Amino acid sequence: NTRYRIALIPGDGIGTEVLPPACAVLDAVGERHGLTFAYDTFDWSCRRYLTDGAMMPDDGLDRIRHHDAVLLGAVGWPGVPDHVSLWGLLIPIRRQFRQYVNLRPIKVLDGVPSPLARATSEVDFVVVRENVEGEYSEIGGRLNRGFPDEMAVQEAVFTRPGVERILDYAFTTAQRRGGDVVSATKSNGIVHTMPFWDELVREAAGRFPEVAWRQEHIDALVAKVVLDPARFDVIVGSNLFGDILSDLAAAVAGSIGLAPAANLNPEREYPSMFEPVHGSAPDIAGQGIANPLGAIWSASMMLDHLGHPEAAAEVFDAFASVLATTGVRTRDLGGTASTEDFTRLILAAV
């Protein structure tokens, strides 16, 4: 019997409504696999910010540093600027815990319509996004604020170790999946960082001679993701390109409302964090109608990361079969089921 300590950060809005279903599913599948989960819940959120002046306590990161994983609901609430909620919680966790991989699986699921006329269940790929450096560096600022010659600069920083590790992760993933790697670039233009990225891709490809790869310029690539999503297996991109591609791909698959994300520290020096992609959804919060699938799918990714791919697959198969064989849906997918009813169905399938 293996025991895991999970840090739960429900956060704001529907974040607090989707984590209990995810935990229920974890407990159910865990029982069959000899896994138990001990949850510590942290009230870090915009609510906390509004009363205590900070999204989390000063020693917040220390309190979860030794957990086996973090499960996050959603952060963000009207009245709290995004940079407060993100810099106060999400981004420090990603960066201080060196979660340099942001992993987003993209699948067209039976029973979930895609906006594309010809999307099929062959659409099944992952976006591997660099998660801690690149275009989203902390370096930059403003000059001559308020004057006619005002300007703002932002430095994109790509380091050899930072790029090598995300590429190795992408090539390893493709190798495991028996697929290929597409690298998002923009080296035909002006930016100085992308030719460097391309060189490191060629080097990485040399370390994985059996994995096929190609590169695509980001502008052409977004077009191809729409025109022919089935041709992708692993797409690897910088922090910004990966950010754009992962939301685009989820939209193409029709699954933006149920998409999961993993923020991984593959070396396991620090806990990794799993979070549904949907936000706190103030418009439907408190009504018990949120779709729990983003959180449940994220929990499935957590199982995989903890070394239990079979349990992970059972969770995925359970909700995929509910979607494929029943018409029961939460409101975001056009149905009328409550979070609770829908969760019950999934628990039965697990």
Place this chain on the structure above:
Amino acid sequence: NTRYRIALIPGDGIGTEVLPPACAVLDAVGERHGLTFAYDTFDWSCRRYLTDGAMMPDDGLDRIRHHDAVLLGAVGWPGVPDHVSLWGLLIPIRRQFRQYVNLRPIKVLDGVPSPLARATSEVDFVVVRENVEGEYSEIGGRLNRGFPDEMAVQEAVFTRPGVERILDYAFTTAQRRGGDVVSATKSNGIVHTMPFWDELVREAAGRFPEVAWRQEHIDALVAKVVLDPARFDVIVGSNLFGDILSDLAAAVAGSIGLAPAANLNPEREYPSMFEPVHGSAPDIAGQGIANPLGAIWSASMMLDHLGHPEAAAEVFDAFASVLATTGVRTRDLGGTASTEDFTRLILAAV
């Protein structure tokens, strides 16, 4: 009778095959509107680079500086690195002639299938891309080349005048179209430049109180362009965001092969440049089967820029009606017509 001097740069591959149709259409419509076009053709291209060592002569820009407009086919050829062909020709023209607007109309045309299940002819918007600064600045480089601590940096530079003028162009365009403005941003995250961009958007909105506007983070925005393209009228974005959005939107509209682009210097201190978005297409070059619509649509945008919106609309309506009422297509759209046959049809419709 008004006479225009047009600099023609056919460039490489099918670039040389699509400009003659565009000129034929210009001549035909010009006749009816009292416009004559004098064409000067420049052989600036990868071909020239391979024989003479430069894409264009040293005084190239001076030779076209006093033309009324530039019509470009395509540049790029296998064996010539992209940075050579682009930095040697396309980018200097854009930057030295201060073509700070890259304008891309997006329409779902009758008879051209969109990859979306529910795209309708209501999809009709423009992407206004900042074309000379932002993420594609020339500032940046490499450190410790080849060593383990190697890194590359790229500076994104946003200036108040540079951002104000593109926003004013976008708001003016929305005003003229009776539509609204969506600004592409990413100010919820880390980058320092996007909050500045947002501030200038709010200022610009203050100068156009009758134009509605909103902002969307780029990751959510690409998803919405796929999920609901009909809700957009003018999307304005930085150099990189606009680059990504304009190809994505063209793909969504099914029109990547016939999309036009205008590189505008709205103040008319310098000539503006019009170019189909498709490249030189080495795989089909020399066969006489290229689709001339990207070039013809670009020529229509040129007419508009030169102050002849009615002539521009006649060209657009002519090819739109050929697409809507005949099944004749070039190979890229699934047909068998040659460039010449297809052009003849359009000339007849003009």
